[in-house]
Structures are given as structure tokens and as C-alpha cells.
Amino acid sequence: xxxxxxxxxxxxxxxxxxxxxxxxxxxxxxxxxxxxxxxxxxxxxxxxxxxxxxxxxxxxxxxxxxxxxxxxxxxxxxxxxxxxxxxxxxxxxxxxxxxxxxxxxxxxxxxxxxxxxxxxxxxxxxxxxxxxxxxxxxxxxxxxxxxxxxxxxxxxxxxxxxxxxxxxxxxxxxxxxxxxxxxxxxxxxxxxxxxxxxxxxxxxxxxxxxxxxxxxxxxxxxxxxxxxxxxxxxxxxxxxxxxxxxxxxxxxxxxxxxxxxxxxxxxxxxxxxxxxxxxxxxxxxxxxxxxxxxxxxxxxxxxxxxxxxxxxxxxxxxxxxxxxxxxxxxxxxxxxxxxxxxxxxxxxxxxxxxxxxxxxxxxxxxxxxxxxxxxxxx
Numbered sequence: 001x002x003x004x005x006x007x008x009x010x011x012x013x014x015x016x017x018x019x020x021x022x023x024x025x026x027x028x029x030x031x032x033x034x035x036x037x038x039x040x041x042x043x044x045x046x047x048x049x050x051x052x053x054x055x056x057x058x059x060x061x062x063x064x065x066x067x068x069x070x071x072x073x074x075x076x077x078x079x080x081x082x083x084x085x086x087x088x089x090x091x092x093x094x095x096x097x098x099x100x101x102x103x104x105x106x107x108x109x110x111x112x113x114x115x116x117x118x119x120x121x122x123x124x125x126x127x128x129x130x131x132x133x134x135x136x137x138x139x140x141x142x143x144x145x146x147x148x149x150x151x152x153x154x155x156x157x158x159x160x161x162x163x164x165x166x167x168x169x170x171x172x173x174x175x176x177x178x179x180x181x182x183x184x185x186x187x188x189x190x191x192x193x194x195x196x197x198x199x200x201x202x203x204x205x206x207x208x209x210x211x212x213x214x215x216x217x218x219x220x221x222x223x224x225x226x227x228x229x230x231x232x233x234x235x236x237x238x239x240x241x242x243x244x245x246x247x248x249x250x251x252x253x254x255x256x257x258x259x260x261x262x263x264x265x266x267x268x269x270x271x272x273x274x275x276x277x278x279x280x281x282x283x284x285x286x287x288x289x290x291x292x293x294x295x296x297x298x299x300x301x302x303x304x305x306x307x308x309x310x311x312x313x314x315x316x317x318x319x320x321x322x323x324x325x326x327x328x329x330x331x332x333x334x335x336x337x338x339x340x341x342x343x344x345x346x347x348x349x350x351x352x353x354x355x356x357x358x359x360x361x362x363x364x365x366x367x368x369x370x371x372x373x374x375x376x377x378x
Contacts, residue, residue, distance in 0.1 A: 026234040028068040031307045033245065033284045040244045040254055041266075042071035044116065044131050045161065045193070045220030049083055050095035051076035051118075053224045057095050058102035063227045064111050067239065071254055073131040074099050075116035078140045078147075092117060092136040112251050118161065119147045123168050124177035127161040128189065132255055144179075148188040157258050159191030159218055164203040174206035176213070184213050190259060191216035195267040197231060197240035198222035204364045207272055211363070216258055217273040218242045219265030238309070240267035245280055269311045275362040279370065282357055286312060286331070288374035293347050299323050300341045302351060302374060306331045314355040317369065320344075328358075349376055 030039035046060055047053030053060075057074060064072040074096040096115040103113050116131035117139050125144045130151035133139070138150040151158050163174035176184070183189050192215040194206040199222065210217045221239040223230060231237045245262040246253040257263065264273040264281050271278050285308035291301040306312055316327040323340035331337045341351065351374050360368040 025236055026066055026068075026238070028238065028241075028309055030243070030281070030309070031284050033280045035280075037280070038246050038249050038253075039281060039284060040070040040246055040249065041068065042073075042242045042244050042254065043069055043221050043223070043239060044071070044073040044159070044218060044242060045075050045118070045129055045196070045222045046073065047076060047118075047222070047224050048074070048095050048099075049087055050089070050098075052080055052082050055226065057099040059226075060223075061099050061102045061106065061111065061113060063223075063233070064113075065106065067227070067233060069111055069241070070249070071244070071251070072099075072111060072113050073116040073129075074113065075118045075129050075131065076136075077118045077120045078136065079120050092140055096136070112254075114251070116156075117151075119144060124179040126163065126165070126168050126177075126180070128158060129161055130156040130158045132156050145183065145188070148183060152188055157191065157216075157255065158189050159193065159216065160189060161193050161220075162196040162199050162201050162222070163192060163206050163209065164201055165196075165199055174203045174209060176209055181213070184215065189215070191218050191263075193218050193220055193265075194272050195219035195240045195265045195270075196222050197267070198224055202267060202270065202272075204361065207361065208364050211274070214261070216261045217263050217265050217277075219267050219272070238266075240265070242266070243271075243281060245277055266310070269313070269359045270361060271310065271357075271359060272361040275368060278357075278360050278362050278368050281308075282312075282360065282368060282370060284308070285310060286372065288351065288353065288372045289336075290351050290374040290376045292377045298343050298345065298347050300343050300348075300351060300376065302339045302341050302353075303336045304329065304331050304339065305336045306333060309333045311359070313358040315358050317354045317356055318352070320351075320353065347376070350374070351376055 028041045048057045076095050099113050115133045117136040119128045133156050134154045139147040141147050192210050219240045219242050227233045231239045243264040244254050244257045246257040264277050287305045289303040311333050312331045314329045354371045357368045362368050
């Protein structure tokens with residue numbers, strides 16, 4: 001009964017609390033999308049001392065609050081228990097319970113913690129995560145398919161972990177075994193990691209597999225040590241994560257968005273996912289602001305404004321060229337960059353610029369291309 005009540009406690013804390021405050025270099029905050037939706041930061045793959053991680057679950061909660069995450073999943077290895085001589089608790093939900101107890105003591109701080117588990121096998125199955133679980137113990141079985149059925153019986157969201165992991169794929173190329181494909185086609189697996197922070201995994205092939213098999217694109221930290229040490233959090237870095245595009249800032253909306261495939265993986269400054277999802281994020285982040293023409297010139301000052309914690313690298317593909325810089329422009333996080341645009345012999349009333357957003361990936365070696373417009377004030 002206690003376990004069943006924990007998800008509601010976590011959800012309530014997230015609903016009534018304001019986002020965490022932290023140093024600007026660390027806090028993750030995105031504006032709403034142009035259609036009024038939310039861009040919500042989530043890490044769905046983490047470990048503590050209850051499996052092979054190095055910290056107590058309360059540290060995971062505090063890190064997530066400092067980062068400004070909306071959603072944190074506790075996903076201990078079910079089978080691998082290297083610290084069982086010191087932490088012998090046989091209940092595979094205990095790490096989650098400790099995390100939620102810590103969350104409640106802290107007052108919530110805008111974070112929701114959910115229960116999960118990692119089913120760990122050698123090939124042909126590899127490692128598979130399940131999140132939004134009621135009881136992780138139900139997945140502790142020798143048969144992988146039975147474990148995933150148990151997760152789906154709890155309406156859990158299930159995804160393939162690090163399919164390009166070198167111990168399983170020596171050439172570093174993500175592949176799905178026939179056994180995994182069968183589980184996907186039977187509806188037991190719903191997503192795939194295209195970015196994994198612990199393994200420095202960044203896989204174009206996994207992105208293509210997501211498109212081929214209609215799997216939700218995910219970025220995760222798979223954090224075992226400290227986020228600060230591993231990813232330089234608070235000093236310009238951040239953990240890899242998933243950006244969930246949800247209609248509401250609620251656990252139910254985030255879960256539905258995961259099943260609907262409305263996600264973007266974010267690692268370093270890279271944004272990876274389907275073109276429609278990535279475009280929603282980029283258009284929420286970047287806008288053009290034109291200034292009046294200076295007297296006796298048709299060179300127009302235009303600001304590219306970045307309202308997001310992502311550094312953008314843009315390549316100009318417009319007919320217009322720039323007076324002050326080359327075609328490649330970097331717009332710093334939460335900043336702006338002024339272009340001097342040569343608009344031709346006559347002034348224009350509306351400026352249209354086209355860019356390749358070079359820090360995005362919407363297919364194998366393919367970046368998003370977008371057009372932006374701005375009205376020119378008189």
C-alpha cells in the first residue's frame with residue numbers, strides 16, 4: 001500500500017511546487033513552444049548505490065533539483081547488485097522509495113521522481129529500461145519477455161539502452177537483434193536511447209533505428225557517479241537528457257508524450273530527434289529581431305535572440321550575406337548575436353533568412369534547415 005501511494009506523493013510535489021533555483025549556468029529552463037506546449041527536461045536512466053552507482057538516492061534527487069529537471073527516473077539494475085554485501089535490501093523498489101522520501105522532505109522543488117528498473121542481459125537482448133513502474137520486483141525474472149510483459153502490465157514505458165555500446169557492438173554501430181525487433185513489433189518496447197552520457201554514446205544509427213521502428217528518441221545520463229564531476233554541471237556543462245514536448249506540466253502529460261514520441265535528445269549542444277520535434281524546440285528558442293536601417297545604408301542590423309540554455313551554431317543558406325561575420329554564426333545560450341545583413345540595393349520591409357541549424361540532427365548526417373522572418377521597423 002505504501003509503495004502504491006508514492007507516485008501520487010511525487011506527482012503532488014511536482015504539481016504544487018515552483019521550479020528549483022540554481023546558478024544560471026546550471027538551471028535548465030526552456031520557453032514554451034509556439035503552440036503553447038511545454039519543453040520539459042527528463043532523465044530516465046540513473047543509478048545509485050542500490051545497484052552499481054556511487055551515491056545515495058537522495059543525492060540523485062538533489063542533483064536533479066539543482067539542474068531544474070522536471071522528471072527523474074530511478075532505474076537500478078535488477079540483476080547486478082555489486083554492493084549487496086553492504087546494502088542487502090532485497091526490495092528492488094527501495095532505491096525509489098528513498099528518493100521519494102528525500103523529495104518529500106525537500107518540499108518537492110518542481111521535480112517528479114518515478115520508479116523504474118534496468119533489465120540487464122548479454123546479447124541478443126542487452127540492457128532495457130522500464131519506467132513509470134508500480135513494482136520493480138515484478139520484473140525480476142529470468143525471462144526477458146516476461147520482464148517486459150510485467151512492465152507493460154503496469155503501463156510502464158520501456159526502451160532499449162545504449163544500442164551502440166562497444167562491449168556489445170565492437171564497431172560502435174547501433175544494431176537491433178532479431179529478438180529485440182520481435183519485442184518491438186509485439187509492442188513491448190517503445191523507445192531507444194540515441195544518447196547515453198555514461199558511455200559518451202552518440203548514435204546516428206540509433207536515431208535511424210528510432211525512425212525505422214517508430215521508437216521514441218531518448219537521451220539519458222545513465223549517471224553512476226556525480227553529475228557535477230561527470231558532466232561539469234554548474235560550470236557550463238549539463239547531463240544528457242530527454243526534452244519531453246508535453247501539452248501540460250503534469251506526470252500524465254509527460255508519460256503520454258513519451259508514448260506519442262514527442263521528444264528530443266539533448267547532449268552537449270546537440271539536439272537529436274524527428275524533424276517536427278526538433279523544429280518545435282528550435283523555434284521556441286530562436287527568434288529574429290530587426291532594427292531600423294541606419295541612415296544612408298541598406299545594411300540591416302538584425303539580432304538572433306536565443307531564449308534557451310543551448311548554444312546554437314547556424315550556417316546561413318540565404319541569398320543575403322553578412323557584413324560583419326561569415327556564414328557560420330554561434331549564438332550563445334540565453335544570449336543574442338547581431339548580424340549586419342546586406343539586403344541589396346533597396347531597403348526591405350520584411351527580412352527572411354534561412355539557416356542550417358548545425359547542432360541539430362534529424363537524420364543520418366542531416367541537420368534541420370529553417371527559415372526565419374522579422375518585420376523591419378521604420
